[in-house]
Amino acid sequence: MIRPERIPSTEPTGPTHERVFRALRTRIMHGEITPGQAMTIRGIADEFDVSMTPAREAVRRLTAEGALSMSSTGRVTAPLLSTERIEELASIRALLEPELAARAQPRAHLALIERLQNINTTIEQTIVKNDAVGYIRANLEFHRTLYLRAQAPAMLAMVETVWLQMGPTMSALYARLQRPNAAGNHRTAIAALRVGDEPGLKLAIRADVTQGLRMLSA
Template sequence: MNRLVGKRPEHEAIYIQVKELILFGEVVPGQPLTIHGLADMIGAGITPVREAMRRLTAEGALAARENRRVEVPVMTPDRLAQIDLVRLTVEPKLAFMAATRDAAAIIQDMERLDARVDQAIKGGDIRGYLEANFRFHFTLYDAAEAPILRRITESLWLQAGPSLRVVCGRYGTSNLKDLHQQAIAALRSGVPQEVADAIEGDIRQGMDFVRQSMDG
């Protein structure tokens, strides 16, 4: 458990643990999940795991099926198109807003996280890549101080994360072009639109990666 999770109330810490299993591809689309199975997986009690699954179902990260089954939803072209549309609308805006604030305070953290992305790509570490990439983006988005947009964005990442994990597992991470340095350079130069453009390009690359795998 990371240090930030450890400082939270138990029910919130368990929610974050389950959420990160989904975000970083530890469970795959179509995989059925049970309260007892998840509780055993993370070493937690039944009650907080049940609450975490309820919250994540409400957020669209899990889907309720017949006979009280819960699973990670399978990505479809229609779902992907909707996620793509909203991500490309909201995330560049968050990046732009962040760049109009005291962006200098986050550049060092973003550089450190981008180095972790590069290291994960070189080493074929898919979980490491997904986690570092998520934290890179959300370090930027948090600086926008726009909690409603941030919450929408995290919900979409939860829905896309498992599918991206499958694609990375099938094709690897070495062919992913790292556009993060472009965003960092624009932040350093103080040009918000260039930051937004870099983030838009990064989003398109990831979503196109998923789309191409579905077409294939």
């Protein structure tokens, strides 16, 4: 194996295939990939300046998570989801995320709530600026920040997989959505978090998750 230069840099660390994997994964989750967009393993390898092997493994992991879909001939594309599939994924979110929120609630201290409020401010700014990618990223950060307190890594991983699968479609959906009221739902969630109102919290999260679905039929 040829290692032309040994860079002791402060890069993310980890094997090459993981670096490629993480880069592609966040790209997909943030909606920076157009649904139906075709990708080639060699193209990915060239882009990251690695050989085919790690690129292939990254693609495999992503297809295993449903983030990418692979035709029978092996062509790799970002999946474009049918309406039923999106409804299904939203249902999963609606089932799991309130539970995660409820589990996080007793452990949520003041610093966390303030962080959530800050993130929500960022979300409002992205809405004003019509910044789709920034909105998706901040919105996910809000949810992840809350759910991390739930101490339920498997459940969080599962929800993240759903986010990942919806990623490419979400940005396409954002285009036809002028003013998402996620910030409002988040505010009521934060308020419920403050007073320890678990049913209210679960309802707010469920509403937040379900809300994006309504624009599908519209």
